[in-house]
Amino acid sequence: MSPIHSINQAQALPALATNKMIRNTYMLLSMTLLFSALTAGAAVAMNLPHPGMIITLIGYFGLLFLTTKFRDSTLGLAFVFALTGFMGYTLGPIVSHYLGLPNGGQIVMTAMGLTGAIFLGLSGYALASRKDFSFMGGFLMVGILVGFLAGLGAMFFELPGLSLAVSAIFVLLMSGLILYETSNIIHGGETNYIMATVTLFVSIFNLFTSLLHLLGFMNSNE
Known part of the structure; x- marks a missing residue:
């Protein structure tokens, strides 16, 4: 075997592993998004009430831990579907609320379209450019933690202005997280497709709900 052939083979192995990681992640992400959409649709059709903040947090963090x-x-696959299905169920009553507003259907479809466009655009850019966005990790972690705590404060103290600001900030943070995680997948920072799927799913979920909140507010002021 020639030295050049050995070098080419060594270079091809990481590329094959990366391509497999990308393929598995986006395949699982597609399936979990579909499953979550089905559970959300079922919750809307049955007019199920929201489980409440405490049950939502316990359910989310408990299933995320598992x-x-x-x-x-393979048990991890079962839990990732349980997690995304549960998140879909909690999304159902939120979607029902916005569907009940004037032009509610348009608000939901616009939020869905913007979410899809942002995700495809940012992930496509990261995949095509192969840029390393790992430098954003620390900033995103702090930003998400602060945003989460601010969101809880806005809810408990009923501060609609703060709630809107948090939604706007989360649109930016989740956009950054999509770039960061896609870059992680490409450059080997994340080698587990289940965890990559969870991160991208949570980004899409929060992006969609934040856009819903902002578009709903804009519609109410028209």
Whole structure:
């Protein structure tokens, strides 16, 4: 075997692993998005009430913990569907609320379209450019934590202005997280497709709900 052939083969192995990681992540992401949409649709059709903040947080962090713990086994796949299905269920009553507003259908469809366009645009850019966005990790972690706490404060103290600001900030943070995680997948910072799927799913979920909130507010002021 020639030295050049050995070098080419060594270079091809990481590329094959990366391509497999990308393929598995986007395949699982597509399936979880569909499953979540079905559970959200079922919650809307049955007019199910929102489970409340406490149950939502316990359910989300509990299932996230189990998904993370079993991320290297087939059980992790079951938990990722349980997590995304649960998030879809909590989304159903939120969508029902906006559908009940004037032009509610248009608000929901616009938020959905913008979410899809932002995700495809940013992930496509990261995949095509191959730029390394790992430098954003620390900023995103702090920003999401602060935004989460501010969102809880806005809810408990009923501060609609702060709530709107948090939604606007989360649109930017989730856009950054999509770039960061896609870059992580490409450059080997994330090698588990289950965890990559969860991160991208949560980004899309929060992006959609934040856009819903902003568009709903804009519609109410027209």
